[in-house]
Amino acid sequence: MLKVKNLHVYYGGIHALKGINVEVNQGEIVTIIGSNGAGKSTLLNTITGIVKPKEGEIFYKGEKLSLIPHKIVAKGICQVPEGRLVFANLTVKDNLLLGAYLRKDKAEINKDLQNVYEIFPRLKEREKQMAGTLSGGEQQMLAIGRALMGRPEIMLLDEPSLGLAPLLVDTIFKIILDIKKMGKTILLVEQNAFKALEIADRAYVLEQGRITLEGGAKDIASDPKVQEAYLGKRVVG
Structure with missing residues (x-):
């Protein structure tokens, strides 16, 4: 449904996204996890035309996306921005x-x-x-x-649980699952990796502008490096 191919984004001399490839299939929740500054919000902002890439292409339903924000919304792609706005x-x-x-x-x-x-x-x-x-x-x-x-047919959610009390975080993630049941497709950027991997079908780990790991959400959640870096579990080995 949504395919990002070889995406490179710069902020001046800073290479923010370095050859990103991401795919979201219809009806899925796909999550992007990573630390602050990894490029997660930049990826969503590029998909919705707010940030312009230096290289790479974005396809929606097999057609190359025009990078004009209102035309992207008209296609059925809506973003819920970080900080609510x-x-x-x-x-x-x-x-x-x-x-x-x-x-x-x-x-x-x-x-x-x-x-x-x-x-x-x-x-x-x-x-x-x-x-x-x-x-x-x-x-x-x-x-x-x-x-x-x-x-929208696909919703891009940027840090929906940021700054919320734990009880409200649970409510927001339940709502995300309810939206999926409505037939929506969701690309979720989320700093709460534990909750994101709990509800997602697939996941990508984004580190310093590169995808370092991808796969089923359960597989990603059981990866020792992910557990130590994002899920707060010490791996003894």
Whole structure:
């Protein structure tokens, strides 16, 4: 469904991504794990056209992606950015409606709005509240709901559990599984490697701009180097 081939990205003289190859099949949750500064967010931002690659190609459903952000959204690819990035001075409802800004089907937009409220009842309770006054967990729900309003086929989630209390982290990961059951495909960047590998089908380990390991999520989780580096387990050998 989504294929990244030989992707190279630079920030000035810094070579941020070094020949990245990633594939996401329809209906999967694929996670990218790695330490801070490994290039995880850069990869998502390049897929959605925010960052321009120096070399490499991105294909969606067999067609080469144009690297223009609104055209990528129109194709069915939506990103939930790191840090939520909700519109703080707009209401919850207005934030959600902005997720459907490329759509013209008003009746269907309203139907999807009600569906988002069913998934996130807390957003319905706060639909007239300014987004900037929500808690971190509520803002994360809003950011996910806003992406769903675009009717994406594939969602790119960038650090959805960052800064959340443990109980809310569990809630967010349950929601991600629920979104998969809705028929969505998910590419998940997540610093909580344990939780990410628990729900993912496949995984890639990204270190200093390179993919160093890939495979089934269970296999990656049982790898001694991954356990020591990302899962907090000391491997004695």
